[in-house]
Amino acid sequence: MTQHTDILIPHKTCWRIAPAGRFAFIDDGAAYFAAARQAMLQARHSILLIGWDFDANITLDRTPDGAEDEGPARLGDFIIWLADRTPGLQIRLLRWDTGAIKSMLRPSELATVIRWKMHPRITLRLDGAHPPAASHHQKIVAIDDALAFAGGIDMTMQRWDTPEHLDDDPRRTTPRGRPLPPWHDATSAFDGPAARAIGDLARARWLAATDEALPPCPAPHDCWPKDLAPTFTDVSLGIARTLPKMDGQDPVHEIEAAWLAMIASAKRMIYAESQYFASRKIAHAIALRLTEDDPPEIVIVTPHSADGWLEPIAMDTARAKLIEALARVDHKKRLRLYHPVTAAEAPIYVHAKVTVVDDDLLRVGSSNFNNRSMRLDTECDVILSHPRAADLRATLLAEHLGTTPEVVTSTLAETGSLIATVEALRGPGRSLVPYVLPELSSLAEWLAENEILDPNGPDEIFESLSKRGLYKGWQHLLRGRFRRAPR
Structure with missing residues (x-):
C-alpha cells in the first residue's frame, strides 16, 4: 500500500505536526x-x-x-x-x-x-x-x-x-x-x-x-x-496555513507547498473536491504529472458554476481555460472533472475542500484550487496519512453517485481505475455529470487570463497585466509539449 508519511515537513508543507x-x-x-x-x-x-x-x-x-x-x-x-x-x-x-x-x-x-x-x-x-x-x-x-x-x-x-x-x-x-x-x-x-x-x-x-x-x-x-x-x-495531523505578505507579516505558503507535494507524490490516483479550479500553479503541477508515460488518475468534483454573480465570470472561465490547456497534455486521458446532481438532476453546489491521494493521504480545509487560497487569503488545512483514507473516498463517491461505499470499493477493485469506477456507476438521477467546456465571451476570457479577480498574491494586485496571467510559468509546456485539445 502506498504511504505518504514524508509529505509533512514543518515550516515547509505545514506549520506544526501534532497528535490527536x-x-x-x-x-x-x-x-x-x-x-x-x-x-x-x-x-x-x-x-x-x-x-x-x-x-x-x-x-x-x-x-x-x-x-x-x-x-x-x-x-x-x-x-x-x-x-x-x-x-x-x-x-x-x-x-x-x-x-x-x-x-x-x-x-x-x-x-x-x-x-x-x-x-x-x-x-x-x-x-x-x-x-x-x-x-x-x-x-x-x-x-x-x-x-x-x-x-x-x-x-x-x-x-x-x-x-x-x-x-x-x-x-x-x-x-x-x-x-x-x-x-x-x-x-x-x-x-x-x-x-x-x-x-x-x-x-x-x-x-x-x-x-x-x-x-x-x-x-x-x-x-x-x-x-x-x-x-x-x-x-x-499536519496543520498548514496561507498567510499573505503584509507589512509586519512574512508570507506563509505552506498550503501551496503541501498541494504541490501531494500532487507530485501520487502514485495511482488523486481524488479532490474543490469549489474552484483556477490556480495556475496547481494546474501546472497537474500538467507535469499528465505528461508522464504513466500518469496518475485525477478526478476533481466541482460545482457546475461558481456561486454569486461575479465569481462565475472569473472562476468558471479560468477553469475552462485551464482544463482546455490540460487536455492538450492529457495523452492517457487520466484527468476528469465532474459535477454532482440530485435525484432530480439539479446541481449540488460543491463548497467542500477535500483531497485523498492514493489510499492513505487525506487533506481537508478551507483552501480551494485557486490563486487566492495559495497566496492572498488566510487559510487553514489539516493533512494526515492513514491507511483507511480510501474509505472516505469511497464514502464521498458513494454520496455523489447514489450508491454505497461497498459498491464503490468493489467496483474500484474490479476496474483498478478511479475514472472507470465513476463511469461504471454514473447514471440518471443522483450522480456525477462530466464537465463540458463552455463557450466563453471575450470579456470573460480577458478577466480570467489576466487573473483580475483571482490574483496570485498581494503583489500581483498592483502588477501590470503584461506580467501576469493564467499561463505564467507555463512557457516550456506551451512551446511544444502541449498537444491539440480534442474538439
Missing part, C-alpha cells in the same frame, strides 16, 4: 452544526470562533436522535445563553470585516450584534488584517484547547444540508423559510495536542486582527461531541 487521539471527518453541514453545538455545550473556559462569516439567525441543529438540550436553537441566542449559563466562559467571534458589513446592516443581525457587544463575556471583532481585495478565509473553532474544528464550513446561511442532498428538504431553508439549494461541504474535528495547536493558531489570528493577546486555556478537558464517531484514532 480522535479525528472525525464531518460530511456536510447538518452533522457539523450538531457536533459544534454539542461541543460548545461542554465548554468551560473559552470558545474561539474564527471564520469568513457567522450568521446569528441560523439554527444550530439539535442532537441527531432528536433529544433537545435546554438551549435556544438560533445561533445568536445560543451564544448568549451559553455565556449566561457558564460563569467564566469567554466566547470570542472573529469574522472577515468586508463580508460582515452587509450582513450586519440587516435589522435582525444588527440587534443580535448589539446584544453580543453588551455582554461582558462575548466579544465580536472584525478581521481586517489582510491586503486589499483579500479575505480572512479560515474556518476554525477552538474549544478549551481540548477540541477543534477545521475545514470548509462556515456557520452561516446556505451551509446546512445532509449527504442525501434531497431535492425538496423542508429543513434546508433560510431563517425566514425560503428554500435553499443543495450544498455539499466538509470539515473535521479532533482533540489532543492538535486541538491545542488550533487554539494557538486562533489566538495568533485574534492577535493579528485585534492586537489583543489571549492566554492559553488551563487544564484542557474532554468535550468531544457525544454523537460524533471518530473516523480515525491516534493520528498525527
Whole structure:
C-alpha cells in the first residue's frame, strides 16, 4: 500500500505536526452544526470562533436522535445563553470585516450584534488584517484547547444540508423559510495536542486582527461531541496555513507547498473536491504529472458554476481555460472533472475542500484550487496519512453517485481505475455529470487570463497585466509539449 508519511515537513508543507487521539471527518453541514453545538455545550473556559462569516439567525441543529438540550436553537441566542449559563466562559467571534458589513446592516443581525457587544463575556471583532481585495478565509473553532474544528464550513446561511442532498428538504431553508439549494461541504474535528495547536493558531489570528493577546486555556478537558464517531484514532495531523505578505507579516505558503507535494507524490490516483479550479500553479503541477508515460488518475468534483454573480465570470472561465490547456497534455486521458446532481438532476453546489491521494493521504480545509487560497487569503488545512483514507473516498463517491461505499470499493477493485469506477456507476438521477467546456465571451476570457479577480498574491494586485496571467510559468509546456485539445 502506498504511504505518504514524508509529505509533512514543518515550516515547509505545514506549520506544526501534532497528535490527536480522535479525528472525525464531518460530511456536510447538518452533522457539523450538531457536533459544534454539542461541543460548545461542554465548554468551560473559552470558545474561539474564527471564520469568513457567522450568521446569528441560523439554527444550530439539535442532537441527531432528536433529544433537545435546554438551549435556544438560533445561533445568536445560543451564544448568549451559553455565556449566561457558564460563569467564566469567554466566547470570542472573529469574522472577515468586508463580508460582515452587509450582513450586519440587516435589522435582525444588527440587534443580535448589539446584544453580543453588551455582554461582558462575548466579544465580536472584525478581521481586517489582510491586503486589499483579500479575505480572512479560515474556518476554525477552538474549544478549551481540548477540541477543534477545521475545514470548509462556515456557520452561516446556505451551509446546512445532509449527504442525501434531497431535492425538496423542508429543513434546508433560510431563517425566514425560503428554500435553499443543495450544498455539499466538509470539515473535521479532533482533540489532543492538535486541538491545542488550533487554539494557538486562533489566538495568533485574534492577535493579528485585534492586537489583543489571549492566554492559553488551563487544564484542557474532554468535550468531544457525544454523537460524533471518530473516523480515525491516534493520528498525527499536519496543520498548514496561507498567510499573505503584509507589512509586519512574512508570507506563509505552506498550503501551496503541501498541494504541490501531494500532487507530485501520487502514485495511482488523486481524488479532490474543490469549489474552484483556477490556480495556475496547481494546474501546472497537474500538467507535469499528465505528461508522464504513466500518469496518475485525477478526478476533481466541482460545482457546475461558481456561486454569486461575479465569481462565475472569473472562476468558471479560468477553469475552462485551464482544463482546455490540460487536455492538450492529457495523452492517457487520466484527468476528469465532474459535477454532482440530485435525484432530480439539479446541481449540488460543491463548497467542500477535500483531497485523498492514493489510499492513505487525506487533506481537508478551507483552501480551494485557486490563486487566492495559495497566496492572498488566510487559510487553514489539516493533512494526515492513514491507511483507511480510501474509505472516505469511497464514502464521498458513494454520496455523489447514489450508491454505497461497498459498491464503490468493489467496483474500484474490479476496474483498478478511479475514472472507470465513476463511469461504471454514473447514471440518471443522483450522480456525477462530466464537465463540458463552455463557450466563453471575450470579456470573460480577458478577466480570467489576466487573473483580475483571482490574483496570485498581494503583489500581483498592483502588477501590470503584461506580467501576469493564467499561463505564467507555463512557457516550456506551451512551446511544444502541449498537444491539440480534442474538439
